[in-house]
Amino acid sequence: xxxxxxxxxxxxxxxxxxxxQDNGYLILDxxxxxNRVELDIIARDRNTLVFCEVKxxxxxxxxxxxEAITALKLExxxxxxxxxxxxxRMSYSGIRFDAIEVRYASDGTSVINHxxxxx
Numbered sequence: 133x134x135x136x137x138x139x140x141x142x143x144x145x146x147x148x149x150x151x152x153q154d155n156g157y158l159i160l161d162x163x164x165x166x167n168r169v170e171l172d173i174i175a176r177d178r179n180t181l182v183f184c185e186v187k188x189x190x191x192x193x194x195x196x197x198x199e200a201i202t203a204l205k206l207e208x209x210x211x212x213x214x215x216x217x218x219x220x221r222m223s224y225s226g227i228r229f230d231a232i233e234v235r236y237a238s239d240g241t242s243v244i245n246h247x248x249x250x251x
Contacts, residue, residue, distance in 0.1 A: 144188025144234035145172055151232065151244050157182065166215035169208045173232075174216060179225040183213045185250075188234040197233040198247055206251045 135143070149159055157175040164171040173184040185205075187197030209229060217227075233245040 140188050140190070140236060141186075143236055144232075145186050147188075147234050147236070147242050147244060148184065148186045148232040149173055151246070152184070155246075160220070161216065164212070164216050166212035169212040171209065171212050171216060174213075176224070177228070179223075181217070181222075181224040181227045182230055183209060183216075183227070184230045184232050185209060186232045186234060188236055190236060190238070192235065196245075197235070198231040198245075198250070201231055201250065203251075210251075 145162065149162065152173065152175050153159060157177050159173065159175050160181075161174040162172065164174060171183055172186040175182045175184060185201055187200055189197045206229065213227065213229070228249055229251050231247040231250045233247065235243040
């Protein structure tokens with residue numbers, strides 16, 4: 133059975149969340165919507181607030197997944213992050229925007245690439 137793009141995206145986000153937790157991140161929120169922008173994962177890395185954009189692909193045939201994060205997309209993510217921070221008052225020493233690339237094969241295997249500080 134072939135996965136829909138939404139199903140593939142959900143699997144990628146689940147894998148990215150587990151990866152972050154396994155690497156000591158505290159997951160604060162997932163799929164936060166602000167206007168028409170969704171923040172995939174909001175996490176805390178020690179005292180840094182991290183907004184993670186997750187991009188999942190079946191292959192590299194059309195380039196690396198993070199290449200889909202354009203300057204305009206990053207601007208929208210930043211705007212949504214401001215909305216999240218204003219509705220979730222907490223202390224932190226800094227913020228960071230990361231990308232997590234997930235390549236998910238039809239046999240269920242995956243490869244994760246975490247790109248820190250994309251913008």
